[in-house]
Amino acid sequence: xxxxxxxxxxxxxxxxxxxxxxxxxxxxxxxxxxxxxxxxxxxxxxxxxxxxxxxxxxxxxxxxxxxxxxxxxxxxxxxxxxxxxxxxxxxxxxxxxxxxxxxxxxxxxxxxxxxxxxxxxxxxxxxxxxxxxxxxxxxxxxxxxxxxxxxxxxxxxxxxxxxxxxxxxxxxxxxxxxxxxxxxxxxxxxxxxxxxxxxxxxxxxxxxxxxxxxxxxxxxxxxxxxxxxxxxxxxxxxxxxxxxxxxxxxxxxxxxxxxxxxxxxxxxxxxxxxxxxxxxxxxxxxxxxxxxxxxxxxxxxxxxxxxxxxxxxxxxxxxxxxxxxxxxxxxxxxxxxxxxxxxxxxxxxxxxxxxxxxxxxxxxxxxxxxxxxxxxxxxxxxxxxxxxxxxxxxxxxxxxxxxxxxxxxxxxxxxxxxxxxxxxxxxxxxxxx
Amino acid sequence: xxxxxxxxxxxxxxxxxxxxxxxxxxxxxxxxxxxxxxxxxxxxxxxxxxxxxxxxxxxxxxxxxxxxxxxxxxxxxxxxxxxxxxxxxxxxxxxxxxxxxxxxxxxxxxxxxxxxxxxxxxxxxxxxxxxxxxxxxxxxxxxxxxxxxxxxxxxxxxxxxxxxxxxxxxxxxxxxxxxxxxxxxxxxxxxxxxxxxxxxxxxxxxxxxxxxxxxxxxxxxxxxxxxxxxxxxxxxxxxxxxxxxxxxxxxxxxxxxxxxxxxxxxxxxxxxxxxxxxxxxxxxxxxxxxxxxx
Numbered sequence: 001x002x003x004x005x006x007x008x009x010x011x012x013x014x015x016x017x018x019x020x021x022x023x024x025x026x027x028x029x030x031x032x033x034x035x036x037x038x039x040x041x042x043x044x045x046x047x048x049x050x051x052x053x054x055x056x057x058x059x060x061x062x063x064x065x066x067x068x069x070x071x072x073x074x075x076x077x078x079x080x081x082x083x084x085x086x087x088x089x090x091x092x093x094x095x096x097x098x099x100x101x102x103x104x105x106x107x108x109x110x111x112x113x114x115x116x117x118x119x120x121x122x123x124x125x126x127x128x129x130x131x132x133x134x135x136x137x138x139x140x141x142x143x144x145x146x147x148x149x150x151x152x153x154x155x156x157x158x159x160x161x162x163x164x165x166x167x168x169x170x171x172x173x174x175x176x177x178x179x180x181x182x183x184x185x186x187x188x189x190x191x192x193x194x195x196x197x198x199x200x201x202x203x204x205x206x207x208x209x210x211x212x213x214x215x216x217x218x219x220x221x222x223x224x225x226x227x228x229x230x231x232x233x234x235x236x237x238x239x240x241x242x243x244x245x246x247x248x249x250x251x252x253x254x255x256x257x258x259x260x261x262x263x264x265x266x267x268x269x270x271x272x273x274x275x276x277x278x279x280x281x282x283x284x285x286x287x288x289x290x291x292x293x294x295x296x297x298x299x300x301x302x303x304x305x306x307x308x309x310x311x312x313x314x315x316x317x318x319x320x321x322x323x324x325x326x327x328x329x330x331x332x333x334x335x336x337x338x339x340x341x342x343x344x345x346x347x348x349x350x351x352x353x354x355x356x357x358x359x360x361x362x363x364x365x366x367x368x369x370x371x372x373x374x375x376x377x378x379x380x381x382x383x384x385x386x387x388x389x390x391x392x393x394x395x396x397x398x399x400x401x402x403x404x405x406x407x408x409x410x411x412x413x414x415x416x417x418x419x420x421x422x423x424x425x426x427x428x429x430x431x432x433x
Numbered sequence: 434x435x436x437x438x439x440x441x442x443x444x445x446x447x448x449x450x451x452x453x454x455x456x457x458x459x460x461x462x463x464x465x466x467x468x469x470x471x472x473x474x475x476x477x478x479x480x481x482x483x484x485x486x487x488x489x490x491x492x493x494x495x496x497x498x499x500x501x502x503x504x505x506x507x508x509x510x511x512x513x514x515x516x517x518x519x520x521x522x523x524x525x526x527x528x529x530x531x532x533x534x535x536x537x538x539x540x541x542x543x544x545x546x547x548x549x550x551x552x553x554x555x556x557x558x559x560x561x562x563x564x565x566x567x568x569x570x571x572x573x574x575x576x577x578x579x580x581x582x583x584x585x586x587x588x589x590x591x592x593x594x595x596x597x598x599x600x601x602x603x604x605x606x607x608x609x610x611x612x613x614x615x616x617x618x619x620x621x622x623x624x625x626x627x628x629x630x631x632x633x634x635x636x637x638x639x640x641x642x643x644x645x646x647x648x649x650x651x652x653x654x655x656x657x658x659x660x661x662x663x664x665x666x667x668x669x670x671x672x673x674x675x676x677x678x679x680x681x682x683x684x685x686x687x688x689x690x691x692x693x694x695x696x697x698x699x700x701x702x703x704x705x706x707x708x709x710x711x712x713x714x715x716x717x718x719x720x721x722x723x724x725x726x727x
Contacts, residue, residue, distance in 0.1 A: 074689075077689070078689055081689060081692075084476075085476075102475065102476065102692075103476050103692060106475055106476060107475075107476050107477075135475070181576075184576065186576075193670075193672065193673070194670065194672075195672060195673075195674075248561065249561060249576070249577040249578070249579045250560070250561030250566075250579035250580075250583075250584075251561075252584060252672070252673045253560060253561050253579060253580075253583050253584065253673065254560065254561045254562065255556075255560070258560055258561065258562045261562060262562055394690055394691055395687075395690075395691040395693075398686070398690070398691075402674050402675055405672065405673055405674050406674045409584055409673065409674070411586075411674075430474075430475065
């Protein structure tokens with residue numbers, strides 16, 4: 001009897017499992033399911049535009065189901081590197097155009113999108129969108145926007161109060177230091193606790209001022225040396241900024257956020273930061289204060305050959321796994337997603353949330369925030385050069401950043417830093433292979 | 434036959450744990466050992482390079498500084514946290530302070546908080562815009578005041594060591610307190626009746642009675658010190674410059690940022706060897722101490 005009951009229960013369970021599985025398949029219908037891994041924090045205000053794009057995509061493509069895993073910061077890269085090492089990457093993923101995503105784009109795991117992007121689609125974007133990516137120089141993602149890495153924000157209300165104006169030259173900026181300090185304020189806030197800051201936000205811009213727009217590329221390839229004048233002079237300016245008391249005290253202990261807060265609280269007159277800080281300013285500062293913020297590039301340097309430049313790199317977008325190429329339904333769905341996100345519809349939604357997209361939109365039709373408008377004007381006014389640490393290998397850049405930080409704290413000099421860095425690059429950097 | 438069955442049972446019961454141990458401890462160590470002789474470029478192994486990773490690491494001033502910083506952490510753990518833990522446990526056990534339960538809770542609190550939260554908390558206090566710095570600027574009228582020890586090549590580790598001492602002493606205190614409660618009170622009473630001083634009680638009764646626990650705690654402290662990462666990463670990320678770098682941070686940087694898996698593996702092997710060597714040393718000291726007390 002017991003045996004019979006056991007057999008019946010087992011049969012019932014088996015049948016229910018079979019039907020359950022069938023029902024699941026039937027419920028899925030002809031939906032295309034894509035796995036995705038995104039370096040995004042959907043709970044953050046910064047990604048409200050992203051969330052809106054995702055909702056719009058789901059509404060337009062109900063047959064595409066995205067199973068998304070989110071992660072932010074370094075945690076994203078750590079896990080993704082493990083996935084890449086085991087050759088098991090999701091169908092869609094956050095992808096950078098350079099060394100940051102080399103573990104997936106230089107290892108054959110990401111699909112080259114070039115054959116899938118026709119000229120009629122590409123023509124709507126800013127030309128810099130289509131700069132070659134990765135060591136193979138193809139396209140692995142469509143940059144939704146650009147990361148402008150150098151800007152100097154000036155509090156014009158404070159400048160007016162002190163009887164000063166935005167300096168035209170470095171010497172004028174230095175001359176303002178005693179006036180600003182006498183008023184109990186700090187001249188320039190910059191958070192260099194993480195030492196990449198001085199590199200990303202100042203060094204590349206300064207090098208191009210002395211060497212011209214392509215000097216960084218030439219030095220990277222060995223056609224110029226980092227011991228040459230443009231590099232040494234750029235480092236000298238950073239040293240002078242430290243020695244002449246331009247930065248707030250403890251610049252090398254101060255985080256980005258802390259430097260921003262110092263400027264927001266009107267304790268400092270200038271802030272050196274990336275241009276994407278405008279969205280945080282729009283979110284956190286009253287209109288009166290934002291109206292008084294001027295967004296410029298660093299004043300002219302003594303002996304500079306090239307003027308009024310900032311630097312920018314394409315922001316991260318979404319790549320498609322190479323393995324998806326074999327499944328037409330999945331490939332079509334993945335391409336629809338990346339084109340939607342960076343294309344007209346996605347760009348329009350993101351613009352409403354404060355982003356300046358790479359897709360050419362008539363932004364006059366949008367109601368833009370104060371700092372966002374200033375950012376658009378900034379992008380249109382100044383030329384954009386290369387971001388130094390987006391070109392050179394990370395290990396050497398880390399060595400350089402550490403030396404720059406030591407110099408800012410009084411140890412080391414520009415020539416020895418240049419010599420050490422050139423020696424490292426000549427021996428190890430992949431640009432010189 | 435029963436003997437055989439018993440032995441089979443032992444091995445069968447041991448097998449799952451043994452397999453897990455091999456899979457998650459022994460295999461990765463051997464794998465790292467193999468990888469430590471390889472060179473990697475652009476995410477690909479380019480060949481075997483013998484001991485070159487080891488020679489480069491040992492010649493690197495950043496690694497040597499990292500190792501010295503780890504040694505400082507180990508010293509503060511073994512010679513700071515453990516003795517202080519014993520002392521605090523003894524004070525509470527002898528009920529020399531009123532409200533012993535309150536103090537027990539307060540002392541234990543730091544270990545229950547995430548290291549990242551602790552790091553942020555201390556940063557909020559001592560950063561250039563922190564509460565302490567702002568307060569000192571206000572009362573001294575010096576707007577340039579910052580806590581310079583954070584920028585000192587020689588002393589930048591001290592704030593981290595203080596935080597580690599504050600955070601981890603509590604764990605040892607609880608371990609020692611639990612073990613002190615196993616010593617019959619009559620022993621303390623008899624010693625006091627015989628006119629023993631407190632120092633005599635500590636060195637002649639408490640420490641011998643806790644020797645096993647002290648040994649175990651020392652092993653935990655050494656292995657924990659050599660793999661220190663979370664607090665240092667969240668508090669200073671090894672900076673400024675590389676004054677507060679530790680070996681785990683060096684390993685992390687070379688493995689996950691520079692993708693040099695060979696070098697990262699070599700660092701991990703050095704950490705394992707140091708850990709095994711130091712724990713063996715402690716075991717030797719413990720064995721000698723036991724002989725002395727016996």
